[in-house]
Amino acid sequence: MKKSLIFAGLYLSAIFVFSHETINGYKSGPDRAIFFPDTEDYLTISSDLHTHSVFSDGHVWPNIRVAEALKDNLDSIAITEHLEYQPHTKYIPNIDRNDAYKEALEAAAESDLIVISGSEITREMPPGHLNAVFINDANDLFNLDRTKLPEAQQLIKQALGDAELDEDDRVVGEIYALGNLWSPVEALTAAKKQGAFVFWNHPMWSSQARDGIAKLSDMHKLFIQNDLMQGIEIVNTRTYSEEAFRIALDNNLTLIGTSDVHNLIEWDYDSTQEEHRPVTLVLAKERTKESIREALFDRRTVVFFKHRLIGKAENLNPLLKSIINITSNGYQSNSEILRIDIQNNSSSNMVLQNLSEVNFANSDDLIHLPKNGKVSLSVKTLGKKESQLFKFKVLNALIEPKVHPQIEFLLDI
Numbered sequence: 001m002k003k004s005l006i007f008a009g010l011y012l013s014a015i016f017v018f019s020h021e022t023i024n025g026y027k028s029g030p031d032r033a034i035f036f037p038d039t040e041d042y043l044t045i046s047s048d049l050h051t052h053s054v055f056s057d058g059h060v061w062p063n064i065r066v067a068e069a070l071k072d073n074l075d076s077i078a079i080t081e082h083l084e085y086q087p088h089t090k091y092i093p094n095i096d097r098n099d100a101y102k103e104a105l106e107a108a109a110e111s112d113l114i115v116i117s118g119s120e121i122t123r124e125m126p127p128g129h130l131n132a133v134f135i136n137d138a139n140d141l142f143n144l145d146r147t148k149l150p151e152a153q154q155l156i157k158q159a160l161g162d163a164e165l166d167e168d169d170r171v172v173g174e175i176y177a178l179g180n181l182w183s184p185v186e187a188l189t190a191a192k193k194q195g196a197f198v199f200w201n202h203p204m205w206s207s208q209a210r211d212g213i214a215k216l217s218d219m220h221k222l223f224i225q226n227d228l229m230q231g232i233e234i235v236n237t238r239t240y241s242e243e244a245f246r247i248a249l250d251n252n253l254t255l256i257g258t259s260d261v262h263n264l265i266e267w268d269y270d271s272t273q274e275e276h277r278p279v280t281l282v283l284a285k286e287r288t289k290e291s292i293r294e295a296l297f298d299r300r301t302v303v304f305f306k307h308r309l310i311g312k313a314e315n316l317n318p319l320l321k322s323i324i325n326i327t328s329n330g331y332q333s334n335s336e337i338l339r340i341d342i343q344n345n346s347s348s349n350m351v352l353q354n355l356s357e358v359n360f361a362n363s364d365d366l367i368h369l370p371k372n373g374k375v376s377l378s379v380k381t382l383g384k385k386e387s388q389l390f391k392f393k394v395l396n397a398l399i400e401p402k403v404h405p406q407i408e409f410l411l412d413i
């Protein structure tokens with residue numbers, strides 16, 4: 001009797017251990033690491049602030065999100081479930097809307113990944129979907145007033161007509177419709193009370209903007225005026241919105257790029273084709289949650305998307321200075337041809353256009369710098385010099401819609 005109890009105890013503790021096992025499989029497979037150097041003044045923190053799991057309409061457990069983030073070499077991640085859209089509610093009732101965050105936090109405990117708490121406040125347009133990150137309690141950001149059920153049912157009827165819903169869909173639909181009846185201003189005010197940073201998700205999403213053009217509604221303007229919304233996605237999944245970029249610059253909103261992943265990152269972004277998930281590079285003073293939050297409120301971000309870097313000049317230019325390095329290898333013997341290496345210290349392929357006064361002997365003015373690689377150039381300096389000024393336009397970077405930044409280097413030879 002005693003012996004079998006011990007065995008039962010061992011068995012239970014084994015289950016306990018296994019149930020909390022972290023995922024190791026992420027270490028195999030192709031290298032997906034996203035890497036950017038720090039700037040002179042800030043740490044460059046790579047972040048994906050918009051992801052989903054089975055706790056709303058995603059299809060993986062939160063620990064997979066953590067493993068994917070580690071595989072992508074991210075510094076931080078937020079799991080931001082739809083508060084009002086809960087299609088798996090039959091299997092995962094998700095009574096405490098903080099549970100996905102808790103699961104992710106536990107899965108990341110053995111790593112140095114920073115897991116940020118967040119939620120997606122989900123409405124029809126306007127205002128559409130909004131992410132609140134750095135929250136304390138997701139449960140305060142949504143409200144289902146059951147006395148409004150007849151109103152909610154009316155909304156469902158308007159949207160779907162007389163289509164028969166099965167029991168599961170009816171429950172999901174009622175939660176969503178009831179959630180939509182709660183004022184978004186009240187939801188954002190609750191987020192603000194918790195010190196949340198809020199951004200508008202996918203303003204260019206064709207389901208909510210038929211022409212694909214991001215436009216500020218009066219409601220969004222009100223959010224901005226009342227400091228209820230501080231950022232905007234200019235990149236979501238595989239979409240980029242030039243209009244959202246313009247809105248961000250005109251209204252001093254933080255530029256955000258996210259994966260909004262629902263399935264598997266590796267399926268969505270094939271690393272064998274040099275694809276990568278979009279991320280927000282946050283320029284933070286320290287590698288801490290509080291410092292990331294502070295940087296987001298201070299608008300210190302650059303978006304990395306399809307090997308493009310998009311940011312305000314004040315943030316992007318110092319980052320480019322860290323990414324690109326030029327070194328001299330001296331003059332070729334008996335010639336006035338200078339040999340230089342241009343190094344790319346990042347996981348973004350870079351494309352430069354030469355604007356210097358000098359030309360190259362082994363290249364035209366278009367320079368493709370492979371990620372984590374270098375290009376060796378022969379420079380016709382017209383006489384032997386002690387220093388040479390190089391000037392490039394960075395064609396895969398944007399400081400405004402359609403405007404590429406320029407960088408200069410004075411190279412000692």
Ligand SMILES: [Zn+2]
Nearest residue numbers: 120129201202
């Ligand atoms: Zn959304």
Ligand SMILES: [Zn+2]
Nearest residue numbers: 050052120260
């Ligand atoms: Zn989403």
